[in-house]
Amino acid sequence: MANHMRLFRAFILGLVLLGAAAPVARAAVLSVQPAKMTAPQDQLAVVEVRLNSGQDVVNAVEGKVSYDPAALEVVEVSKAGSFLTLWVAGPTVDAVAGTVTFTGGVPNGSYVINGRVLSLVFRPKQLGATSFVLDSIASSVRLNDGLGTAAELRTEASVVTVGVNDSALSLTSTTHPQEQVWYATNDVHLAWTPTTGASYAFILADDPGALPDERFGTAVATTTYANVADGAHYFVLRERLPKDSWRTVAIRRVLVDTTSPEDFTPVVTSDVVPGKRVLVFQATDVMSAVVRYTVQEGDTVTNPATSPYILQDQKQQKALLVTAYDAAGNQRQAKIAGVHVAAKRQPYLPILGVGAVLILLCGGAIFFMRRRK
16 A cells, blocks of 8 residues: 555656646747837837747737837838738838837748847937837737637837937938938948047848948948849948947938839729819839829920819810829829811812802803804
8 A cells, every 4th residue: 555655646746747847838929129228319220029929830910019109200110031921911100199000920830939020110209218019909929720819928018218319420321311202313322420449330231120240340431332222221330439349320211212103094084073074093103102293285284283183175185194203203104195186077168169160161161152153
């Protein structure tokens, strides 16, 4: 009996030890990182939404990030470097409500360890502490179980302390002087005022979280990039002072669009405005969006023009030329030929012609009879 008790106790102890050694299921964590950061006022900064799925294989992430629009301006939401490859909705920024919403997925699912979901590029507007907060109700992570089961989820916020910009460095660009403006040039020149004895490392990348290779620090204070692809790019500049560590001193957004809007076909119709011929048109631009149209009827130009456009010449005898402009000034034109209206035949012209023939015949007959006499 005593032996049986010893065996039973050993069995229970083994189960306890086995349970302690077995992995314990953990909730997925959706967070805004870094958890704490300091950002200078009126300078671009970046936070990232990241996911740790624990021991679960997940295939979809849905999120809603809230922030104070009076304190922060979200300039762009970047998907560069995201482990999500399929985007169902968004990312979408509501600058009035101060929210960023998104829904993305990864086919066939994946374990995720500190995986980047997206990056938020923002500009602090006022001094003090503020935060990016993930809405725990509107955010979810779905398991790759064929049912879309919601995983247990914990959310974590990021606290941003906005301070005065104490850097004397001034970063400028002669080719792209304004960060929020699209330019139709793909050569990018940047320059800054260097600090005495400082080294600089820099990079121009699509990813706002990219870091330059600090092994190649240099004292130069200017750089040029040629044949930059269309899109939004970020120039990240890091500085190291003597006997100090590297730090990011500037992030600058560079917008390049050298491509014209896509081909489009305007249409003249009488179905939009009763009793009127109108011109209907809409062009698209992949990169910077169409911002303006002009319409030319013969020699008359309407600038700007909006669709539907009521024709000044309701007979449409003049050729029409519609020009679409994107935000960088690139343009695309579409033409419609004028409608040829044939001149109306006057009803008395045939009668005059017949009368002239009769007069000639009669005159000829009289002349012939007189000759015979």
